[in-house]
Amino acid sequence: MTMFELEFMQRALIAGLLTGLSAPAIGTYLVQRRLSLMGDGIGHIAITGVALGLLTGTAPVLTAVLVAIAGATAIELVRARGKASGDVALALLFYGGIAGGVLLIGLAGQGAATLNTYLFGSLTTVSPSDLYVVVGLAVAVLVVAIGLGPQLFAVCQDEEFARVTGLRVQLLNLLIAVMAAVTVTVAMRTVGLLLVSALMVVPVATAQQFTRSFRSTFLTACALGVTACLAGIITSYNANVAPGATIVVLALAGFVVAAIAGTLVRRRRGVLAPLPDEEPEIGVPVPAPHVVSSAHQHAHDPKCGHPAVEHGDHVDYVHDGHLHAAHGDHWDEH
Amino acid sequence: MTPPNTAEPAVQVADLSVDLGGRLVLRGVDLQIRRGEVVAVLGTNGSGKSTLIRTIVGLLPAARGEVNLFGTPVRRFRQWNRIGYVPQRITAAGGVPATVAEVVSSGLLSKRRLFRPLKTAERAAVDEALEIVDMAGQRKDGVAELSGGQQQRVLIARALVSDPELLILDEPTAGVDLASQGIFAGAIRERVARGTTVVMVSHDLGPMDALIDRSIVLRRGRIVYDGAPHASQTHAHVHPHGSIQDEPGWLS
Numbered sequence: 001m002t003m004f005e006l007e008f009m010q011r012a013l014i015a016g017l018l019t020g021l022s023a024p025a026i027g028t029y030l031v032q033r034r035l036s037l038m039g040d041g042i043g044h045i046a047i048t049g050v051a052l053g054l055l056t057g058t059a060p061v062l063t064a065v066l067v068a069i070a071g072a073t074a075i076e077l078v079r080a081r082g083k084a085s086g087d088v089a090l091a092l093l094f095y096g097g098i099a100g101g102v103l104l105i106g107l108a109g110q111g112a113a114t115l116n117t118y119l120f121g122s123l124t125t126v127s128p129s130d131l132y133v134v135v136g137l138a139v140a141v142l143v144v145a146i147g148l149g150p151q152l153f154a155v156c157q158d159e160e161f162a163r164v165t166g167l168r169v170q171l172l173n174l175l176i177a178v179m180a181a182v183t184v185t186v187a188m189r190t191v192g193l194l195l196v197s198a199l200m201v202v203p204v205a206t207a208q209q210f211t212r213s214f215r216s217t218f219l220t221a222c223a224l225g226v227t228a229c230l231a232g233i234i235t236s237y238n239a240n241v242a243p244g245a246t247i248v249v250l251a252l253a254g255f256v257v258a259a260i261a262g263t264l265v266r267r268r269r270g271v272l273a274p275l276p277d278e279e280p281e282i283g284v285p286v287p288a289p290h291v292v293s294s295a296h297q298h299a300h301d302p303k304c305g306h307p308a309v310e311h312g313d314h315v316d317y318v319h320d321g322h323l324h325a326a327h328g329d330h331w332d333e334h
Numbered sequence: 335m336t337p338p339n340t341a342e343p344a345v346q347v348a349d350l351s352v353d354l355g356g357r358l359v360l361r362g363v364d365l366q367i368r369r370g371e372v373v374a375v376l377g378t379n380g381s382g383k384s385t386l387i388r389t390i391v392g393l394l395p396a397a398r399g400e401v402n403l404f405g406t407p408v409r410r411f412r413q414w415n416r417i418g419y420v421p422q423r424i425t426a427a428g429g430v431p432a433t434v435a436e437v438v439s440s441g442l443l444s445k446r447r448l449f450r451p452l453k454t455a456e457r458a459a460v461d462e463a464l465e466i467v468d469m470a471g472q473r474k475d476g477v478a479e480l481s482g483g484q485q486q487r488v489l490i491a492r493a494l495v496s497d498p499e500l501l502i503l504d505e506p507t508a509g510v511d512l513a514s515q516g517i518f519a520g521a522i523r524e525r526v527a528r529g530t531t532v533v534m535v536s537h538d539l540g541p542m543d544a545l546i547d548r549s550i551v552l553r554r555g556r557i558v559y560d561g562a563p564h565a566s567q568t569h570a571h572v573h574p575h576g577s578i579q580d581e582p583g584w585l586s
Contacts, residue, residue: 032430147449154440157428160421161492164391165444166414204430212476213433 003237011126012190012233012243018138019187019199020229024207024221025145026183027200029176032156032214038075038177039197041090042184045071046193047101049185050118055108060118061133064188068181071097076177080170121192121244123236130189138186141179152176153214190229192244199225202251209255209262224254300324300331342405344369344500344531345390350399352382352389359385361555362399369499372522372532372545374563377552383535384422386552387504390533391419403500415444418498420489422505422535427478427485434480434488435460435473441492463495466521483514490518494525501525503534507542515540 003009023039030038049067053060071093078092105115117125126134145152154162155172163169180200187196207220232247239246300306300317307318316323324331345367352360360382367373375383388394390401392408401408404416418441438460439452446456464470467487472480477488486506493501501522507515519541522532526545539546543563551559 028430032428032432034429036429150440150443150446150452151448153432153436154443157432157437157440158421158423160393161419161440161489162443163393164414164417164419164421165441165496166412167443208431212431212474212479214430214436217430 003234008124008126009233009237011128011131012123013230015126015131015134015186016190016229016233016243016247017226018134019183019190020226021222022138022141022145022183023187023191023196023199024203024225025142025218026176026179027204028214028218028221029145029152029156030180031201031204032153033176035090036201037090037197038072039180039184039200041075041094041097042068042072042177042181043193043196044094044101045097046181046184046188047115047118048097048104049101050115050188050193051101051104051108054110054114055104059129059133061130061185061188065133065137065182065185068184069178072177072181073174076174080173116242117192118188119192119194119244120242121188121190121195121247123233123243126189134186134189137182141182141186144175144179148172148175149215149218190233190243191247192242195244195248198248198251199228202248202255203228206251206255206258209258210265224251228254300326341369342402343367344371344404345533346400346402346405347386347390348400348402350386350389350401351397352385352394353397354385354394358397359555360389363552363555363557365550365557365560367531367533369531370526370529372526372547373534374539374542374546374549375533375535375552376537376549381552382555383552384504385555387502387533387535391417391502415496416499417444418493418496418501420486420493420501420503420506422508423489427476431476431478433474434464434469434477434491437477437488438463438473438491438495441495444496459495459497460491463491466494466524467491468517481511483510486510487514487517490521494521498530500531500533503532505535505537507536507538507540512540515542518542519545 004013027036027039030036046064046068048071049064050060052058052067053063056063075090075093102115116122151162151167151172152175154165155167155169156176159169159173162172183200184193184196187199191199203221203224204217206224207217211217211220228247228251232250233243235241235250236243236246300308300319304317306324308315316325326332343366345365347363347365350360350363350365351358363382363386365386375386377383385394389396390403390408392401392411403411404413406413439456441463442452442456442459446452461470461473464473467490469484469487469491472484477485480488486509490503490506493503506518510518522542523545526532532545534542536542546563548561549559549563550557
């Protein structure tokens with residue numbers, strides 16, 4: 001019996017495929033807004049959600065998605081109101097989330113082993129009902145991330161311009177935060193809450209080594225995310241280690257290879273096509289050759305009788321059919 | 335087409351005061367910009383010129399007074415496709431690479447419906463806007479790789495692509511080489527010939543100077559001069575505390 005015939009592996013692979021698509025999709029927008037660590041903050045908050053689920057006996061996926069959305073909304077509101085800068089807002093929720101989670105899990109009487117499956121992912125724990133939730137959420141994230149692409153791109157690229165173009169910037173920002181929260185929950189079972197942010201950021205960073213456009217970065221990042229997830233899950237099954245760690249290590253290895261290859265390619269391109277002169281120089285006066293009038297004894301002044309001619313910032317004097325201009329202690333031919 | 339003097343003014347600012355972090359940056363500014371005018375807003379750093387522009391487009395709230403765009407209070411204004419805005423900034427690049435064409439096409443969002451791909455006509459508009467700023471050959475280049483002047487040209491193209499009636503530029507020539515400044519001036523001249531209203535903030539107008547038909551000088555949050563362009567520059571530099579114009583919103 002191969003691993004592809006095992007039902008839990010089939011579920012894990014489907015979950016991995018969707019995680020690999022949706023995490024880099026939303027991650028591209030987060031990286032563009034320079035909020036790369038937002039996924040990490042939300043992941044920490046979701047720990048509290050999971051613990052809440054374990055404590056109350058409800059499905060942890062459900063409580064995690066609710067708490068993560070609440071946390072992401074809070075981050076966005078704190079950031080938008082300017083009460084604290086983006087990174088401080090993240091830090092506040094970061095610590096609150098992880099501390100609350102550990103506290104509640106302790107109260108629920110669950111050990112470190114249960115917590116670990118949520119922190120670093122676990123192949124065997126994707127239940128059929130989990131899978132439905134994961135599929136539904138991931139499809140919703142992808143539809144929004146692709147369908148509202150131009151709007152989200154504009155908001156992340158230049159928020160002020162987006163506002164003047166009439167976009168509902170606050171709503172779109174909130175949408176990004178909520179999508180990030182949903183993605184964290186989607187990824188919780190395969191990559192785990194502590195490492196989900198890596199899957200949002202690393203494929204985007206890898207794709208950037210070769211891409212020039214936002215669209216190609218988005219698509220390449222998704223392809224890399226899927227590859228890392230599926231390869232990571234298969235490796236994890238064979239080596240019997242937590243899938244989250246394998247997926248992230250593979251994604252990072254991809255980044256290292258791409259960074260080295262990217263540097264080599266760029267260097268080569270640079271050698272083949274040196275930078276052209278960027279701008280024609282317009283309006284820069286060409287310095288005139290400096291010709292000193294030899295042995296000129298006469299000192300010109302406005303009353304010397306030689307006609308004075310204004311020449312830019314100085315005055316020339318007409319002397320035997322050519323021009324003389326004062327230069328320090330001597331006269332130049334102009 | 336209605337004659338310009340019967341139409342609503344493009345911009346109407348009445349008794350505008352703006353408060354930034356507890357400091358009054360604009361104090362009782364009155365200003366009316368008619369359609370088709372080309373207005374320069376001048377003044378030193380901290381005189382409130384960028385604040386004025388940013389309040390006009392609704393990025394900053396007014397502490398007192400009112401801003402109307404085409405006769406509608408800015409808070410209720412929804413026809414953003416009539417406005418082309420070029421914000422003051424150093425770079426057009428975000429955290430992820432984006433091409434020139436991608437950045438410019440975000441200027442069309444005021445007209446686009448949600449969940450719709452770019453139409454052929456819109457693609458053509460992007461190409462045309464890039465043509466105007468002389469960047470047509472670089473539509474697939476990453477914006478981060480361009481020079482400062484070229485990036486600023488991309489931002490101008492983004493504002494022009496929706497064919498706006500009112501173009502608002504915040505320091506379009508700051509840190510831009512002469513070649514790019516000349517190209518801007520050409521692009522703006524072409525818009526002005528088509529009747530576009532232009533408002534631009536600048537330290538140094540450079541090649542745009544010839545296009546201006548009215549200038550406004552701000553000093554410490556008040557308008558201290560409003561009138562013909564060349565007098566204003568002498569005024570601004572030689573008589574900084576000179577008399578205030580007789581009538582606010584004076585029309586040239």
